[in-house]
Amino acid sequence: MSRPTDIRTAAIRAASPTDAAAIADVHCRAWRETCRGILPDVMVDGLTAEEALASWSQRLDPDSGVSVFGAEVEGAIVGFISVKSSDEPTADFDGMIDTLYIVQAGQGLGLGRALTATGAAALAENGCKEMGVVVHADNPALGFYQAIGGRTVIERTRLHRGQMCPEVLLSWPLPLTLPNK
Ligand SMILES: CC(C)(COP(=O)(O)OP(=O)(O)OC[C@H]1O[C@@H](n2cnc3c(N)ncnc32)[C@H](O)[C@@H]1OP(=O)(O)O)[C@@H](O)C(=O)NCCC(=O)NCCS
Numbered sequence: 379m380s381r382p383t384d385i386r387t388a389a390i391r392a393a394s395p396t397d398a399a400a401i402a403d404v405h406c407r408a409w410r411e412t413c414r415g416i417l418p419d420v421m422v423d424g425l426t427a428e429e430a431l432a433s434w435s436q437r438l439d440p441d442s443g444v445s446v447f448g449a450e451v452e453g454a455i456v457g458f459i460s461v462k463s464s465d466e467p468t469a470d471f472d473g474m475i476d477t478l479y480i481v482q483a484g485q486g487l488g489l490g491r492a493l494t495a496t497g498a499a500a501l502a503e504n505g506c507k508e509m510g511v512v513v514h515a516d517n518p519a520l521g522f523y524q525a526i527g528g529r530t531v532i533e534r535t536r537l538h539r540g541q542m543c544p545e546v547l548l549s550w551p552l553p554l555t556l557p558n559k
Pocket of ligand 1: 409412480485486490512514517519521522523526558559
């Protein structure tokens with residue numbers, strides 16, 4: 379008889395190009411679960427499996443400049459983070475969280491905190507002094523970033539995929555010290 383998967387036992391490891399399909403799948407699922415009702419359906423459904431796979435194949439290329447870490451349990455990726463140099467010219471941070479997604483069943487178990495700590499350590503190792511993130515103002519993830527000590531640096535509205543999106547930019551000094559639980 380097979381045991382039920384316990385997501386709390388997930389281990390974090392560096393992702394490789396062979397993880398592209400698994401990460402693209404988690405990205406699509408978590409994007410739809412999270413963004414339905416926050417973003418217009420046209421944007422939510424705009425991320426196709428093909429687009430996600432192409433994007434992750436490119437980001438997982440060792441020369442992409444993106445570092446990706448997965449949370450894995452019993453051979454299955456249940457969440458991931460990607461970090462990179464900042465592409466936000468108006469903000470002071472030099473490194474940033476590119477993506478952070480966990481499947482719904484794995485949320486609220488500490489994986490987001492653990493993945494963020496791993497991504498921040500990778501940025502600090504690459505010499506970054508400040509880690510930022512961009513989050514839609516209506517995404518509950520804003521509460522997560524605030525709970526782990528993110529400081530709001532910019533609030534703005536930006537045109538994204540043809541829609542005006544209210545966004546918050548937060549940041550943390552590196553090396554990262556997360557607030558105690
Ligand atoms: C946002 C996300 C990464 C958080 O990860 P998680 O594993 O659920 O969060 P954790 O269990 O590590 O929580 C860490 C802390 O944040 C708090 N927290 C988590 N989600 C929260 C929320 N929506 N609002 C307020 N606080 C929150 C937790 O209570 C916990 O606090 P504690 O350390 O004091 O106990 C996850 O929910 C997710 O993948 N969401 C969907 C995708 C997404 O929106 N990604 C971000 C795009 S910018």
